[in-house]
Amino acid sequence: MQFTRNFSIIAHIDHGKSTLADRLIQTCNVISNREFQDQFLDNMDIERERGITIKSQTINLPYKAKDGHEYSLNLIDTPGHVDFTYEVSRALASCDGVLLLVDATQGVQAQTVANLYLAMEHNLEIIPVINKIDLPSADVESAREEIDHDLGLDGLAALPVSAKTGEGIDALLEAIVTQIPPPKGEAAEPLTALIFDAFYDPYRGAIISARIFNGSLKAGDQIRFMSNGATYKVEEVGIYRQTRTPKECLSAGEVGYIIAGIKTVSDISIGDTITLNERPAAEPVPGFVQVKPVVFSSVYPISSDDYPSLCDALEKYKLNDAALVYSKDNSTALGQGFRCGFLGLLHLEIFQERMEREFDQALLMTTPSVEYTFKLKTGKEITIDNPHYYPDPAEITESFEPFIRATILMPERYLGAVMKLVLDRRGTNTDFNYPSPGRIELKADMPLAEVIFDFYDKLKSITQGYGSFDYDFLEKRPSKLVKVDMLVNGEKVDALSIIVHEDRARPRAVQICDKLAEEIPRQLFKIAIQGAIGGKIISRSTINPFRKDVLAKCYGGDITRKRKLLEKQAKGKKRMKMVGNVEIPQEAFVAVLKTNDD
Numbered sequence: 001m002q003f004t005r006n007f008s009i010i011a012h013i014d015h016g017k018s019t020l021a022d023r024l025i026q027t028c029n030v031i032s033n034r035e036f037q038d039q040f041l042d043n044m045d046i047e048r049e050r051g052i053t054i055k056s057q058t059i060n061l062p063y064k065a066k067d068g069h070e071y072s073l074n075l076i077d078t079p080g081h082v083d084f085t086y087e088v089s090r091a092l093a094s095c096d097g098v099l100l101l102v103d104a105t106q107g108v109q110a111q112t113v114a115n116l117y118l119a120m121e122h123n124l125e126i127i128p129v130i131n132k133i134d135l136p137s138a139d140v141e142s143a144r145e146e147i148d149h150d151l152g153l154d155g156l157a158a159l160p161v162s163a164k165t166g167e168g169i170d171a172l173l174e175a176i177v178t179q180i181p182p183p184k185g186e187a188a189e190p191l192t193a194l195i196f197d198a199f200y201d202p203y204r205g206a207i208i209s210a211r212i213f214n215g216s217l218k219a220g221d222q223i224r225f226m227s228n229g230a231t232y233k234v235e236e237v238g239i240y241r242q243t244r245t246p247k248e249c250l251s252a253g254e255v256g257y258i259i260a261g262i263k264t265v266s267d268i269s270i271g272d273t274i275t276l277n278e279r280p281a282a283e284p285v286p287g288f289v290q291v292k293p294v295v296f297s298s299v300y301p302i303s304s305d306d307y308p309s310l311c312d313a314l315e316k317y318k319l320n321d322a323a324l325v326y327s328k329d330n331s332t333a334l335g336q337g338f339r340c341g342f343l344g345l346l347h348l349e350i351f352q353e354r355m356e357r358e359f360d361q362a363l364l365m366t367t368p369s370v371e372y373t374f375k376l377k378t379g380k381e382i383t384i385d386n387p388h389y390y391p392d393p394a395e396i397t398e399s400f401e402p403f404i405r406a407t408i409l410m411p412e413r414y415l416g417a418v419m420k421l422v423l424d425r426r427g428t429n430t431d432f433n434y435p436s437p438g439r440i441e442l443k444a445d446m447p448l449a450e451v452i453f454d455f456y457d458k459l460k461s462i463t464q465g466y467g468s469f470d471y472d473f474l475e476k477r478p479s480k481l482v483k484v485d486m487l488v489n490g491e492k493v494d495a496l497s498i499i500v501h502e503d504r505a506r507p508r509a510v511q512i513c514d515k516l517a518e519e520i521p522r523q524l525f526k527i528a529i530q531g532a533i534g535g536k537i538i539s540r541s542t543i544n545p546f547r548k549d550v551l552a553k554c555y556g557g558d559i560t561r562k563r564k565l566l567e568k569q570a571k572g573k574k575r576m577k578m579v580g581n582v583e584i585p586q587e588a589f590v591a592v593l594k595t596n597d598d
Contacts, residue, residue, distance in 0.1 A: 001253040002182045006074045006211065008091050010119060011101035012109035012468055016131040020101065020163035021059075021077050027169050028061040028073070030241055058197070058209055058255055060239040065177045073176060074239075074255040076196075092118055093271075093285075094196045094211035094255060097125035097180030099172070100151070102158070104130050104138035107439065108146040110409045110470035116151055125180050128158035129172065134165050142436070150435045183213075183253030190281040191215030191223075193250075193258075193274040200316045204235075206262040207244075209255070210274060213285055216251035222277040223260060226284045227269050231277050232260035293325045293341025294402070294473075295452050296385035297348055298366040298495070300337035306361070307336050313359035314338060317351070324351065331388070334364060334495050339386060342368075345452050366495045367592055370448045373400040373476050387497035390483040393534065400476035401501070402448045408459065410467040412440050417462040425450035426501065445474060447501070484509050484538070487530040488516070489582045496592060506531075509539035512592050517541035519588035525573050527582055545573065 009017045061073040076091040092098065098119045102108055119126055128151070130143045140160050148155035159175055161168035197209040217223070221234045236259040238246040250256045262268060273284035301310045318324050325341035342348040348368060355361045371385045375398040382391060406427070410418060422430065422444050433441035451471070459467045482505050486496035496516075500508050509531025516529045524546050531539035548569070554562055 001185065001187075001251075003069055004072045004074070004183055004253045005097070005176055005180050006076070006095045006183055006253070006255055007097045007099060007176055007180050008076045008078055008088075008095045009099045009101060010078055010088060010092075010115040011131075012103070012106075012111040012115075015101045015103040015106070015109070015112070016163045017077060017101060020099070020129075020131060020161070021075060023163050023166050023169050024061060024073075024075060024173070025059060027166070027173065028063050030059065030061055058240045060241055060245075060255070063173055063177070066174060067177075071177050072254075073173075076255070088115060089118055091196060092122045092124060094194060095122070095124060096183050097127065097176070099127050099129050099176070100153070101129050101131050102143050102147060104132045104140050104143050104160075105135055106466065107139075107143055107436070108150040108409070109468035110407050111468060113150065113407075114470045116153075126153060127175055127179055128153045128155070130158050130160045131163050133160045134162040134167065146436055185212070185214045185252035187214075187216050187252045189214035189252070190279045191217055191274065191276045192281045192285055193217065194285045195268065195270055195272050195274060198268050198270060204259050204261075206268055208258045208260070208262075208268065208274075209240075210250075210258055211255045212250050212252055214252050214281070215276070216249050217258065217274075217276075218249040223258070223274050224277045224280060225268070226273040226275055226281075228272075232262055235259045235261055293323070293343060294370060294448060295342045295344060295348055295368045296339060296370065297342070297368045298329050298331065298334075298337050298339050298386065299326075300331065300334040300364040300366075300495075302362040302364060304335045309359075310338070310361055310363075313355060313361050317355065317359065321351070321354075323347065329386070331495055337364075341385070345454075345456070364495070367498050368452055369499060370402055370452065372402075372481060372499055374481075375399070387483055387499050388494055390497075390499060393482075398478055399481040401479040401481060403445050403474045403477050404448050404451065404471040405474050406444050406446050406451065406469065406471045408442045408444075408467055408469050409435075410440060410442070410463045412438050414463045414467060415440055415442070418442060418459065418467060421455075421458055421462060422446065425455060426503075446471075447479065448473075449500070450504075482533050485532050486512060486516070487528070487532055488520070488584060489527050491582075493584065505533060506538050513539045513541040515592050516584075516588050517543055520582065520584060522546055523582065 009020055011017050058074065058076050061075060063071045063073050065071055076094060078088045078091045100112070100116060100119070102112060116126070128147050130140055132138055133140055144155035144158055147153050147158050159168060159172050161172055192213045192215065193210040194213065195208050195210050198206055201207050217234065217237055219234050219236055222231055223234055224231045236246050237250045237256060238244055239254070239256040244257055247256065258274070273281070275281040299310070301307050314326060318326070323343050326338045329337050329339040331337060340351070342351065345368060352363060352365060355363055369385055369387065371383055373381060373383045374391055374396050375381055376391060376395045377397055384390065406422070408418060419430070419442070422442070425446055427444040427446045429445045431443040433443070435441055456469055459469055480502040481499055482502050484498050484500060484505050486493050496512065498508065513529045513531055520527065520529070520543060522543055522545065526545050527543040529541045529543065530537050551562055551565060554565060
């Protein structure tokens, strides 16, 4: 155990975590240069395309230190985006120390501070690292001051590295060995192992990633999950190198994988504790938080025949993404589906993309919403996340929506544009802080519903990528909420209904009407697309019909002949409109999701 180190890399998005992990892997010669590829630990196509980490990954690095000993370094790579904080918290529960990365060109950002607090909650050893020192715009001394001032860490002790060129990596590896403490635990104690991740292998079943805190585990042992009491026989244990590398035994302090022929994915809950069946531990590993989704959307298969395969795909996906929460749902327009809870809009987007690519599922998703609370005249309080369950407006005495405390860090020159954006999104209680010259920290209370759509994208655009954003939940506050129904050809489409603040109802309804008018194909009759609050129409777009020139054969003659033909055509169109059925294509639902203020 004294020659084992378990650590993680935490940072704001795009500060070079994956690149630093690449250099550490290459320096420790885990993989030959011929087989190496950039973003080595990011094994999903989406991660490589977008240049972001979505899933935390684990790898074991053998390192010979200057003191002559061979060390075993377990690196757990983490995402940086605010939507994937849950992944970070799971990884940190399995570590003894962290490398806190700060970009030498951008300095301390919002998510850097949030991740620092997460590491402090787990009582981890923190090594500050200044990355990207090879760039012409790098300002190492300014970064040291910010680490000192904003984070309360020793800025002078921060290690300057370039993850791109490999400069300073050797000193960093030595710091990991000398500064991060070895894991605590007793190999003689009963087994306690924390499940921090899992994924599904079609040939081996569910494969568990775990950190062993006490005891040891080998093939042939009978294990038990402490949350549900399920027992399994271990087939194989090992560590993560370039591929899964089997070992005879995993003992206290180690991080590795466990294969136990688990065929039902739902049996595993991330954060559970594994123990031996014959000699169980007294209590599970503490310090694990339950995920709380903030954005809700309903998911339906395009064809109702695909519902069983969607059930299966969701169960397998859930194993690999513990932050997803879902329950069964039903819609009159779209049939059977699921109501899913996400940690943010990027999380929702990634879910949709992964379901299509990895599980071959064509999905229809409803407009994202948050949880609202309503007080009724009967004194009862109800909480809903689906507009379908919106109570009778005559029964509502008071309505509440969730508010967050948003923290935005940016260069001073963007303050005006960001303030306008915050105020447009009903931000209040704005508070300013100047952490260092030229940089400003803006805090504001904002309704979560205003943030989940495109706030993050807008912020990045107006600050040219320099603005960073993080948020914490406050509470639910009183708000004037209404339900806007969308009518297509007089028929209500429940999948497009939304709950919004009264002041935003008309602008949102107009946007949705315009988007639908662009996406729904023209018919032989006029289609009216309307937004309504109760019986009151607040917006309308019209899709004009295809025209047939019925007067083409009528040349000359009395006007009454032309009028007779036109009236006959009008009657036909009217009858067609009454019996006509407007099919709403999937692109229309997706277009509504991408509604913005432009």
